[in-house]
Amino acid sequence: MDINEKAPGPSGRRPARRRDGGGQVLVLYLAIAVVVAVLAWPWLAPRLGSFPGSLLSWIGDGGSVGAPRPATLDERMDMVEAALAPLAMRIAEADRRLAMLEANPRTAGEDPRKEAAGVSADPEQMSWMAAEIATLKGDLEIVRKLAADEGGATKLSGAVEKAEAAFRRIAERRDRAPLFLAALGQLREAVDRGSPYPAQMKAAMILAEKGTADKLAPLVMGSATGIVTRVGLAESFRVTAAAARKLDVPADSGWVPPNIRRWLGGAVLIRRTEGGEEGLDGILNSTSRLLAGGDLAGAAALLRRAEGPSLAAIQPWLEAAELRLSADAALSELSAMAMTVASSRDE
Numbered sequence: 001m002d003i004n005e006k007a008p009g010p011s012g013r014r015p016a017r018r019r020d021g022g023g024q025v026l027v028l029y030l031a032i033a034v035v036v037a038v039l040a041w042p043w044l045a046p047r048l049g050s051f052p053g054s055l056l057s058w059i060g061d062g063g064s065v066g067a068p069r070p071a072t073l074d075e076r077m078d079m080v081e082a083a084l085a086p087l088a089m090r091i092a093e094a095d096r097r098l099a100m101l102e103a104n105p106r107t108a109g110e111d112p113r114k115e116a117a118g119v120s121a122d123p124e125q126m127s128w129m130a131a132e133i134a135t136l137k138g139d140l141e142i143v144r145k146l147a148a149d150e151g152g153a154t155k156l157s158g159a160v161e162k163a164e165a166a167f168r169r170i171a172e173r174r175d176r177a178p179l180f181l182a183a184l185g186q187l188r189e190a191v192d193r194g195s196p197y198p199a200q201m202k203a204a205m206i207l208a209e210k211g212t213a214d215k216l217a218p219l220v221m222g223s224a225t226g227i228v229t230r231v232g233l234a235e236s237f238r239v240t241a242a243a244a245r246k247l248d249v250p251a252d253s254g255w256v257p258p259n260i261r262r263w264l265g266g267a268v269l270i271r272r273t274e275g276g277e278e279g280l281d282g283i284l285n286s287t288s289r290l291l292a293g294g295d296l297a298g299a300a301a302l303l304r305r306a307e308g309p310s311l312a313a314i315q316p317w318l319e320a321a322e323l324r325l326s327a328d329a330a331l332s333e334l335s336a337m338a339m340t341v342a343s344s345r346d347e
Contacts, residue, residue, distance in 0.1 A: 094136035177341040180207040184338060188331050191219070194229040208334075215334055218326035227327050228320045234291040237299075240317040241284045244310035248280045280310055297325055 037044075183204045190197035201223040205213055219227075228236070283306050290299040300321045306314050 090136060094133070097136075098133065176207055177338050180204070180212075181335065181338040181342055183207050184331060184335050187219070188335075191222075191227055191327055191331065192229065194226045194232060196224055196226045198223050212334060212337065215330050218323065218330045222323060222327065227324055230294070230296055230324065233296065233317070233321055233324065237288065237291055237317060240313055241288065243313035244280065244284060244306070247313055248308060248310040280306060280308070296321060300325065
């Protein structure tokens with residue numbers, strides 16, 4: 001036995017042939033080529049106009065990912081023109097047939113032998129022809145009116161754009177309503193606490209609509225310093241009432257101190273037929289009772305009847321009360337409007 005020959009294995013089988021990695025590399029190249037083709041399809045599609053439409057549509061459907069994009073304005077105009085193509089063909093046919101009908105009488109007049117032969121047209125066919133001509137004339141008149149307007153396509157495009165803008169505004173308004181309602185909630189919390197609210201006010205102004213931003217004007221005045229709460233107004237009214245009574249003391253009141261004079265006046269009970277108290281003391285006492293019951297609007301309305309020197313002490317408190325009432329009314333109205341818009345999102 002030659003020394004170069006290899007001895008067979010103990011089982012008598014040949015050793016297995018070694019496989020190279022050529023097949024795996026080929027599969028990898030094919031996968032990379034497919035991925036590159038899919039990614040480059042948007043760039044290649046306009047440059048492959050000579051390919052058949054079915055092949056391009058099959059490739060486009062296979063390479064597109066996600067939902068189809070909405071048609072643009074140019075595409076919609078192309079669809080409108082395609083829909084008007086049959087009408088244009090009918091108009092051309094109508095013009096041809098009208099020309100033939102106009103030529104027939106002239107031909108008949110030029111050839112009197114046909115009239116002598118007694119050739120007459122079918123009445124049913126003539127009536128059908130007249131109805132068809134009337135229909136075609138109506139269609140032709142409509143198209144001619146549209147064609148006479150040089151800016152018809154521009155007007156149509158502008159109308160479509162206006163409609164799309166209106167739909168976008170409605171959708172944006174519905175989407176911003178919950179955010180505006182949340183901003184109003186934070187603004188109301190700050191106003192109820194009596195603390196400054198510049199950040200909350202800025203957020204509300206950004207999210208508010210054009211017509212709604214004007215309703216936030218009562219809240220702008222107190223954004224830097226805050227608005228006095230209802231409890232604070234009720235507590236500060238005691239000081240205001242005392243200052244108003246001091247200013248209301250007449251010059252010829254004599255030597256009797258004001259507190260003793262008020263005590264003497266309260267010791268005498270006078271039943272009045274109208275059921276109301278008179279003078280500054282009556283107004284201040286009624287205002288105190290209304291504030292104790294939580295009726296700030298009624299207290300402010302009653303206090304506006306005060307006159308005389310005491311008005312200088314009452315006016316600052318009255319302005320603070322009116323600002324509080326205006327702020328509460330504006331927040332309530334804006335919250336109701338925002339909730340109405342937000343509730344219509346699913347309609």
